[in-house]
Amino acid sequence: MTQPVPPRTSAHKPYLDAIRATLQAAFCIENFESQVVERHNKPEVEVKSSKQLLLNPVVISRNQNERILIEGSVNSVRISIAVKQADDLEKILCKRLMRFMMQRADDFHILRRKPIPEYDISFLITNFHAETMYKHRLVDFIIYFLEEIDKEISEMKLAVSSRARMCAEEFLKKFN
Amino acid sequence: MTEVHSFGNLPVIAHAWNKDRTQIAVSLGKNDVRIYHKQAGKWKLMHTLTEHLSRVLAIDWAPKTNRIVSASADYNAYVWTYENDTWKPQMVELQRTSRAVCCAKWSPQENKFAIGSSDKNVAICYYETEQRFWAAEMIKKKPKSTVTCLAWHPNNQLLAVGSCDYRVRIYTAAVKAVGDQPQPSKWGNIANTGELLHEFQSESGWTHDVAFSPSGENLAWVSHNSIIFAVSSKDPSRITMEITNYLPFRCILFVSESTFIVGGHEFSPLIYNYDDRRGAIEFVEKLDQQGASTGRQAIGEEGEFYTPYQASRLFDQPSMQTQSPEPVTTHQSMITQIVPYQTENMNLSKISSADLFGQVVIWNLSGK
Numbered sequence: 001m002t003q004p005v006p007p008r009t010s011a012h013k014p015y016l017d018a019i020r021a022t023l024q025a026a027f028c029i030e031n032f033e034s035q036v037v038e039r040h041n042k043p044e045v046e047v048k049s050s051k052q053l054l055l056n057p058v059v060i061s062r063n064q065n066e067r068i069l070i071e072g073s074v075n076s077v078r079i080s081i082a083v084k085q086a087d088d089l090e091k092i093l094c095k096r097l098m099r100f101m102m103q104r105a106d107d108f109h110i111l112r113r114k115p116i117p118e119y120d121i122s123f124l125i126t127n128f129h130a131e132t133m134y135k136h137r138l139v140d141f142i143i144y145f146l147e148e149i150d151k152e153i154s155e156m157k158l159a160v161s162s163r164a165r166m167c168a169e170e171f172l173k174k175f176n
Numbered sequence: 177m178t179e180v181h182s183f184g185n186l187p188v189i190a191h192a193w194n195k196d197r198t199q200i201a202v203s204l205g206k207n208d209v210r211i212y213h214k215q216a217g218k219w220k221l222m223h224t225l226t227e228h229l230s231r232v233l234a235i236d237w238a239p240k241t242n243r244i245v246s247a248s249a250d251y252n253a254y255v256w257t258y259e260n261d262t263w264k265p266q267m268v269e270l271q272r273t274s275r276a277v278c279c280a281k282w283s284p285q286e287n288k289f290a291i292g293s294s295d296k297n298v299a300i301c302y303y304e305t306e307q308r309f310w311a312a313e314m315i316k317k318k319p320k321s322t323v324t325c326l327a328w329h330p331n332n333q334l335l336a337v338g339s340c341d342y343r344v345r346i347y348t349a350a351v352k353a354v355g356d357q358p359q360p361s362k363w364g365n366i367a368n369t370g371e372l373l374h375e376f377q378s379e380s381g382w383t384h385d386v387a388f389s390p391s392g393e394n395l396a397w398v399s400h401n402s403i404i405f406a407v408s409s410k411d412p413s414r415i416t417m418e419i420t421n422y423l424p425f426r427c428i429l430f431v432s433e434s435t436f437i438v439g440g441h442e443f444s445p446l447i448y449n450y451d452d453r454r455g456a457i458e459f460v461e462k463l464d465q466q467g468a469s470t471g472r473q474a475i476g477e478e479g480e481f482y483t484p485y486q487a488s489r490l491f492d493q494p495s496m497q498t499q500s501p502e503p504v505t506t507h508q509s510m511i512t513q514i515v516p517y518q519t520e521n522m523n524l525s526k527i528s529s530a531d532l533f534g535q536v537v538i539w540n541l542s543g544k
Binding site for chain 1: 185187189205230231233249250251274275276278294295296321322340341342382400423424426440441508509510512532
């Protein structure tokens with residue numbers, strides 16, 4: 001396919017800038033041993049053992065269909081993304097693509113195996129990830145992911161439509 | 177100006193220097209305390225103190241008596257003494273502590289130390305000479321959440337405790353068994369051990385670190401909502417706040433009576449001045465003078481067209497074109513601890529800071 005992909009319009013920039021600033025603040029996580037169970041070190045945003053260890057969750061949305069939820073805590077951050085799905089074909093493609101990635105969550109390290117309800121994909125980043133990875137690179141990766149997911153789904157939709165058209169042509173030639 | 181020491185890629189959770197700064201004890205996120213000795217400009221591993229069963233969270237080295245206290249997530253603390261070329265551990269009898277011990281600090285005269293833990297306990301430990309073990313005296317009015325930081329007052333009898341319930345408290349820590357004579361101090365009268373003298377609130381931010389000034393008159397702490405607080409003993413009801421635009425700080429250290437240094441998620445230590453008469457905290461300067469470089473141009477700026485093939489190749493780039501500026505600071509990660517390194521004429525002239533990527537940097541403060 002040699003059709004060029006148009007670049008991101010500047011309308012998205014405030015949305016991505018807001019996400020970047022929130023992520024940079026939310027990624028200030030550190031090691032924290034569990035207060036509830038001895039010798040355990042759990043991501044507090046998942047366990048929610050005590051209210052004072054959690055930060056306020058933030059939802060940044062462009063419109064009803066495209067949202068991102070950022071929940072922070074003292075030692076972990078959970079980021080959930082709702083991807084734009086305009087029609088049925090995009091819904092199927094999105095679901096397949098997300099499931100493909102979530103099944104390989106172990107290799108991704110920061111991906112969560114199940115998305116939060118009402119969202120399509122979730123990341124869980126703990127202080128142990130922050131100890132081995134650069135924080136600014138993690139933020140860049142999330143932003144990049146957001147931009148690329150839309151592109152990927154549009155490309156796949158084009159590919160599916162053109163393939164369907166070719167198949168239909170070949171099939172209907174028989175009746176010509 | 178600045179010396180950078182690297183201990184591999186492991187996070188330096190805690191570090192402490194010995195008296196003449198030739199040895200450093202570090203906790204690299206594992207279950208042991210490693211003591212490195214500087215020989216011919218390189219750090220050699222001299223001793224490994226392995227007694228803990230979980231991550232070592234705090235280390236403090238008493239310079240005069242040459243003892244190390246180490247606190248770990250396996251709810252134990254050990255005091256190590258150097259005898260016959262090895263370090264011998266002795267367990268501290270912490271009754272009723274069933275969660276991780278998060279912080280440990282020797283008192284200025286080094287006859288006792290304080291530890292704080294995840295089960296909201298603060299204990300002051302001293303050596304029972306008759307029965308020859310380290311006994312702990314718990315403070316009864318406990319904080320309501322994990323104790324994250326401790327600081328001793330220079331008079332050896334007051335302790336400031338910061339915790340995750342957004343509060344900083346000052347307790348009395350005079351222990352009769354060690355022969356402390358309760359002295360009057362500007363913060364209040366000291367009668368028994370473990371009395372709560374003052375309680376300050378941080379406005380819904382976890383307290384990350386607390387510090388007394390060298391004379392003990394001023395107390396300052398940093399919390400997770402990027403605010404620096406300071407209070408003076410002359411007027412404990414008036415708390416001075418400085419709301420900063422930086423990412424939260426994790427450590428604070430007084431350099432002189434009115435100047436202190438903070439460091440944390442901002443990757444560079446910053447110097448602030450506290451004027452208790454006017455009640456103001458002013459920013460002085462950033463210790464790391466290198467600015468951030470401008471990031472390389474992001475993908476997809478105006479006028480650029482990429483084919484889908486090119487777009488998919490972008491994932492392979494070793495450094496994805498970053499839109500945020502690459503930090504060119506000396507520290508590439510969060511600063512975990514700032515420890516005094518060298519003192520000259522009652523002021524600190526050098527400090528050392530450790531971060532999560534194995535670096536310990538020594539900063540020269542003279543002339544600031």
